[in-house]
Amino acid sequence: MKKLTILSSLILTAAFAAGCGAQTKTASTTPAAAAATAAAGTTAPSTQATATAAPKAVKKIVVGTGTQFPNICFIDDKGNLTGYDVELVKEIDKRLPEYEFELKTMEFKNLLLSLETNKIDFIAHQMEVNDERKQKFLFNDEAYNIFPNKIIVHKDNNAVKSIDDLKGKKLLVTATSNAAVLAEKYNKEHNTGINIVYTAAGEDAKSLIKQGRADASISTQFAIDFVNKSVDAQLKTVGEPLSNSKVYFILRKDGDELKKKIDEAVKAIKADGTLSKLSTQWLGADYTVGN
Numbered sequence: 001m002k003k004l005t006i007l008s009s010l011i012l013t014a015a016f017a018a019g020c021g022a023q024t025k026t027a028s029t030t031p032a033a034a035a036a037t038a039a040a041g042t043t044a045p046s047t048q049a050t051a052t053a054a055p056k057a058v059k060k061i062v063v064g065t066g067t068q069f070p071n072i073c074f075i076d077d078k079g080n081l082t083g084y085d086v087e088l089v090k091e092i093d094k095r096l097p098e099y100e101f102e103l104k105t106m107e108f109k110n111l112l113l114s115l116e117t118n119k120i121d122f123i124a125h126q127m128e129v130n131d132e133r134k135q136k137f138l139f140n141d142e143a144y145n146i147f148p149n150k151i152i153v154h155k156d157n158n159a160v161k162s163i164d165d166l167k168g169k170k171l172l173v174t175a176t177s178n179a180a181v182l183a184e185k186y187n188k189e190h191n192t193g194i195n196i197v198y199t200a201a202g203e204d205a206k207s208l209i210k211q212g213r214a215d216a217s218i219s220t221q222f223a224i225d226f227v228n229k230s231v232d233a234q235l236k237t238v239g240e241p242l243s244n245s246k247v248y249f250i251l252r253k254d255g256d257e258l259k260k261k262i263d264e265a266v267k268a269i270k271a272d273g274t275l276s277k278l279s280t281q282w283l284g285a286d287y288t289v290g291n
Contacts, residue, residue, distance in 0.1 A: 061099045061258065063089050064111045064120035070226035071282045072126055073105075081105060084282035085124040088144060091274060092265045099261070109176050109200060112137070115252060122255065122262070128178040128245035140259045142266040143246035144275060146287050149179055150237040152224055153216045154209050160216060162239030167193040169215035172205045174198070179218035182242050206233040218242065222283040 065073045065085060073083045081103060093101040104120055114120045116136065126147055129139055153160045160166060163186060173180040175198040187194050197214065199205060206227050208214040219237070227233040251259055269275045276286050 056098075058098060058100045061101050061122070062120045063101050063103050064114055064123045065089070065103055065105055065125050066108050066111070067105050068108070069125065070223050070230070072223075073124070084145070084278055085126060087278055087282070088269070088275070089124045091269055091278070092262060095265045095268060096261055099258075107200065108174060112176060112250075115250065118252070121258065122249050122251040124249055126247050127250040128243070128247060130178055130181050132181070133250065136253075138251045138253050138255050138259060139248040140251065140262050140266070141248075142263040142270075143248055144266055144270075144288065145247035145279065145283075147178075147243070147245045147247050148220055148241040148287075149182060149218050149243045149245070150221065150241050151216050151239050152209070152219050152235050152237050154212075155234045155236045157215070160238060163194075163242060164190070164192065166216055168195065170195045170197055170213075172197050172199050172208065172214050172217040175200065178243075178245065183218065186242070206231070206235060210234055222285070222287070225284060 065081075067073060067075050067081065069083065069085075071083055073081065073085050076082050086103065089101060089103060093099065103124075104114075106114060108125065111120075111123050111125060112133070115123055126145065127133070127139075128147055133139075151160065151163050151166070160169070171183055171194050173183050173196060180196070180198065183194065183196050186192060187196065205214065205217045209217060210233060221237050224233070224235050224237055228235060249262055266275070270288065275288050279285065279287050
């Protein structure tokens with residue numbers, strides 16, 4: 001069985017040989033021998049040799065992901081990298097024998113740069129489409145999730161009921177994230193006057209909100225359910241979703257062949273119900289509906 005490797009730092013990769021064909025050879029026969037076998041009611045074998053099949057290389061694919069996104073890509077209590085995106089990548093890897101995937105973890109802010117500089121081949125980290133990303137990168141066609149971005153606040157905060165109530169208040173967003181793009185765009189278009197504060201991925205926004213040092217952030221209900229259960233973050237979501245963006249894998253512009261294979265695999269994973277099961281297992285509901 002093909003094994004998917006998880007990396008925490010860049011390593012050298014090597015081609016992987018996949019199976020060799022057998023070579024067979026039979027003895028030649030003389031006319032007399034042929035006549036004898038014919039008389040016996042059998043047919044003499046002809047001389048033939050099957051050339052050994054050339055080894056087929058399995059292409060190594062490095063997949064960039066993170067460790068700080070609850071239920072999506074995170075380190076569990078046993079020290080294992082897991083989550084919805086991680087397990088989906090493993091499932092795709094099983095179905096593409098021509099590739100061998102390696103998961104490489106890094107800070108979220110470094111994912112796009114690593115893709116651009118050829119350090120990874122695609123990103124699995126709930127990547128949503130925006131204009132800036134489309135200019136530089138390639139997205140696969142088959143969405144694998146819907147990402148409902150909402151405002152999150154402390155559970156006792158009843159003053160903020162939507163993004164419109166954040167005028168003059170501190171909103172935490174992860175640098176380079178689509179949440180940051182959403183907040184910037186909304187602020188500009190509606191003249192909301194939100195104080196947008198940029199944090200690194202994994203920076204403890206939940207604690208800052210709980211301590212009253214920040215007013216709000218942007219996340220999903222399934223992420224908030226996870227942190228409330230695991231660390232008593234005391235958060236809640238408010239208002240309507242800021243977006244219900246579809247989620248894709250993001251590749252380099254030259255990744256058309258890999259993109260096609262990923263799309264074929266995702267379609268099959270959807271069709272047999274595996275994707276729905278993964279979503280329900282990790283996110284608490286089927287967020288694949290409508291993709």
